[in-house]
Amino acid sequence: MSSTKFHFVMFPWFAVGHMTPYLHLSNRLAERGHKITFLLPKKILSLLQPLNSQPHLIAFHSITIPHVDGLPPGAETASDIPISSVSRLAAAFDLTRDQFEVIVAAEKPDFVFYDTAHWVPEIARRLGIRSVCYNAVCAAAIAIALVPARAVRDDRPLTREELAEPPSGYPSKTVVLRPHEVESLTFISLPFGDGITFYARTMTSMKHSDAIAMRTCREIEGAFCDYLSSQFDRPVLLTGPVLPEQSPDTKLDERWACWLGKFSPGSVIFCAFGTQFILEKDQFQELLLGFEETNMPFLVALKPPAGATTVEEALPQGFEERTKGRGIVYGGWVQQPLIIGHRSVGCFVNHCGFGSMWESLMCDCQLVMVPHLGDQILNTRLLTEELKVGVEVERQENGWFSKESLCKAVRSVMDKDSELGASLRKNHAHWKSVLTSSDRMSGYIDQFIRDLQEIGR
Structure with missing residues (x-):
């Protein structure tokens, strides 16, 4: 590697699912001697500080979030608000522009990494700094929803009909939305x-960045990234999945370690849908009844459903008594990577957000996907149709999934004697081997830095 050392400013969207991938990348860059100034809301500092493995080179810089009408007092991240208020958070995010410019002008970095701060390239260019739009979502979602060849001429969002039809040259016939799922991507036309x-x-x-970067690897999304590069006429740089390395000292909370330890290897179902999605109460209850119907032990970590303040008050009638000793429903945060890595957990039921997608590929669990949003649906199709490492729970056209369809999906992958289960395990083992190759993943970061050196010339 060149002896050139860069200074990066990181400015991700104010959501945990965006900030943590930026910090994981920062750790990898700092391991190679590069300096990082990381801009973030003060409130999230305590959550991210323990994840900073290179504090001598990664400096956090707090941004003050201005108040805007419609935003709850003290709200600083997407986790603090319902999805319906995200546009107001985006308005507050944009009001940090002056703070950003003052910091960047003083720091004089070589590159600024950002995702939704669309005004960054203008400021960076004026200051003689390169801008990199770093995306922590799948390339397929960007390709289907944002492809310039179909919409850039008049900067308009795609219509439902256009979203339902993959664009010309799109590199997959299976990683697509079905007609009744197109609604899941129409949020792109809403105010933000x-x-x-x-x-x-x-x-x-x-469009206005000096380069586009993707948190992915060529083995899995190479064709999609090449397609985006041709459409945007920009280099698309790959960082690899950039997953955090668990410290040997990091232990699973004793509560979960003791409970999971009561069950035989590979017998427990674990379910989590991320930090933001909130189910309606009837779908929440249907999900739990599906786990009950499997007759397997399960640990469900979900936010309380809409209209409920705790998960306990939303449980189906008699559910606790019927599942006592083999089922837990928990409404707080859990150590997902450590749980799916526990010897007793054999099935991971998840929403297939991009972070969960990579974590699931790195574990040994059987995978069942229940996606909710457009990018999660496309992530799911990537895993189920292209990589063939898991199954998707069947839904009705109105989006509803039944307890029977959930139970069926879980049983189909957990059946040790089934041809499907064996095939999924074999494919999963292959992709885990690819992604856990330290030389291969380290090589992505080294190549990423070389690519930045070319752009910086």
Whole structure:
């Protein structure tokens, strides 16, 4: 590697699912001697500080979040608000522009990494700094929803009909939305800040960057990344999945270690749907009844459903008594990577958010996907149709999944004697081997830095 050392400013969208991938990348860059200034809301500092493995080179810089009408007092991240308020958070995010410019002008970095701050390239260019739009979502979602060849001419969001039809040259016939799922991507035309839609914000962020970067690897999404590069006429740089390395000193909370330790290897179902998604109460209860119907032990970590303040008050009638000793429903945060790595956990039921997608590929569990949003649906199709490492729970056209369909999906992958279960395990083992190759993943970061050196010339 060149002896050149860069200074990076990281400015991700104010959501945990965006900030943590940026910090994981920062750790990898700092391991190679590069300096990072990481901009974030003060409130999230305590959560991210323990994940900073290179504090001598990664400096956190707090940003003050201005208050805007419609945003709850003290709200600083997407985890603090319902999805319906995200546009107001985006408006507050944009009001940090002056703070950002002052910090960047003083720090004089070589590169600024950002995702939804569409005004960053303009400021960076004026200051003689390179801008990199770093995306922590799948390339397929960007390709289907934001492809310039279909919409860039007049900067308009795609219609439902266009979203239902993959664009010309799109590199997959299976990683697609079905007609009744198109609604899951129409949020791109909704406001995301004052006077701007999510679509316009994201398109501007990518079109005006010096380079686009993706948190993915060529083995899995190479064709999608090449397609994006041709459409945006920008280099698309790959970092690999950039997953955190668990410290040998990091232990699973004793509560979960003791409970899981009561069960035989590979027998427990674990379910989690991320930090933001909230189910309706009837779908929440149907999910739990599906786990009950499997007759297997299960640990469910979900936020309380809509209208409930705790998970306990939303449980189906008689559920606790019927599942006592073999089932737990928990409404707080858990150590997901450590839980799916526990010897007793044999099935991971998840929403297939991009972070969970990579974590699931790195574990030994059988995978069952219950996606909710457009990018999660496409992640799911990537795992089920292309890589063939898991199954998707069947839904009705109105999006509803039944307890029977959930139970069927779990049993189909957990049956040790089934041809499907054996095939999924074999494919999963292959991809885990690919992704856990330290030389291969380290090589992605080294190549990423070389690519940045070319852009910086």
